[in-house]
Amino acid sequence: MSSIPTPSAGNLVPGSDSGTLAGAQVTPAFSPLYQQIKGLILNSLRLGEWKPGEAIPSEMELAARFRVSQGTVRKAIDELAAENLLVRQQGKGTFVATHATKQVQFRFLKLVPDSGTPGSEGPAQRDIIECRRTRASADIARALALRTGDTVLQVRRVLSFAGSPTILEDIWLPATPFKGLTAERLANYQGPMYALFETEFNVRMVRAEEKLRAEPAVEGRELLLKVSHGTPLLSVERIAYTYKDVPMELRRGYYRTDTHHYHNTLG
Amino acid sequence: MSSIPTPSAGNLVPGSDSGTLAGAQVTPAFSPLYQQIKGLILNSLRLGEWKPGEAIPSEMELAARFRVSQGTVRKAIDELAAENLLVRQQGKGTFVATHATKQVQFRFLKLVPDSGTPGSEGPAQRDIIECRRTRASADIARALALRTGDTVLQVRRVLSFAGSPTILEDIWLPATPFKGLTAERLANYQGPMYALFETEFNVRMVRAEEKLRAEPAVEGRELLLKVSHGTPLLSVERIAYTYKDVPMELRRGYYRTDTHHYHNTLG
């Protein structure tokens, strides 16, 4: 039998830390094995070895591939599941998280109706106002880690619940990963925008940061949301990130909060 | 030697679930050992066997007390640490989380200055406007799981950053657990209000839910926050819970968002 199979990267040793920049850290920064395994799985996710919704190999398989025990793989997967990158299902397997499944649809939308459950109003009506190519201003570029003047796609849309326009959003996306995105494709797609990003552009949004403010409605916004001038709106600025903390979307939303509210849990 | 030490509750068996109501559940609802251990630790926390800031017994001690392996105790503590009820410190021990430690002060306050780091403005100035006993209205009572007309304490205060009044808060507390709370004690205490609740009233806030809205400033609020009539304010309604999901505080805050914003991370 020819041995030395080692289908993975080089030897893994607890304590060897490859991610330290020269002189940035005095201590060698001990990195446990399971963290390195986590990094390897993360790489496979980023490179698309397993697509959103698909099952990843079983814990035993991964343990064999990485030449560690099942328990070590398990701990790596545990953390990835805690970060909502993977979803475990007892008896079935471990799956790459996706925005397309019913249960976690609109996971990033924290606006809920004042009465009733989050999905009780039925599906939101989505109207694309515009979708055009433009050049990134300084602040847009900074948010997306681009250079000022780089090409970006700008989408403006209105979400309506039970017939009432409730959310006005401006969305900026880097042009390169989203080449070919048009108003038509957005309008025709059923389901969350982030699910479309996954299937059509292989971009999975993993994490986001939001800044909230109360702002008066100004011309343009008051028309699209059918509120009167100066009505307080909840301003929500979001930067969404893919794997490895790469920013892939800037979104500026204006929420009406007369029938809905932004819900948050503090742990 | 007299044996039979068993200082804990009765026998623990994986699969025995004591929390099921009669007929409420068809399946016996398998409950793993570590979940039962978690419940026992939770009881000790609730009963004050270990106070906030103190160390709990070592994993080995707890394993001996509950007559399970260290790994099982470890998994229970892992979950409690993930829920911010305990804090692990390698080499030192595991400690009951507290709102009094520098690192996690104002963990529930999500308003941060637009520029600079969260604590960069120095300590907030806190002015107690009033603190009085009153009767719970229907909605206050519902939020605190009391009956309408029950006695509650109402506190109104203003938080100022860099000299500017920024937050106006009305706080309602059930009278019984907070007997003896006065404006003086609030005014004299240095540090977060939730730290005072821990040391003086043995109430530890563990979790909270917030509802956010944009609302115009009305008379009273506009005076205290020094904004003009109708200025949009971020309205934040919070219900804070102790152990076992018991509601212990209702808070209605109004935040100025001209120099600060509410920051949130979506996982």
Next chain:
DNA sequence: CAGTGGTCTAGACCACTGG
């Protein structure tokens, strides 16, 4: 140095899913 939490392993067994 002893004591703590943290990692890693190996193996047994359990609960759940699907064919």
Next chain:
DNA sequence: CAGTGGTCTAGACCACTGC
């Protein structure tokens, strides 16, 4: 029934803290 994730154990060793 085989295959998956989930639990539990026992033991070895490592990293960190403080005396």
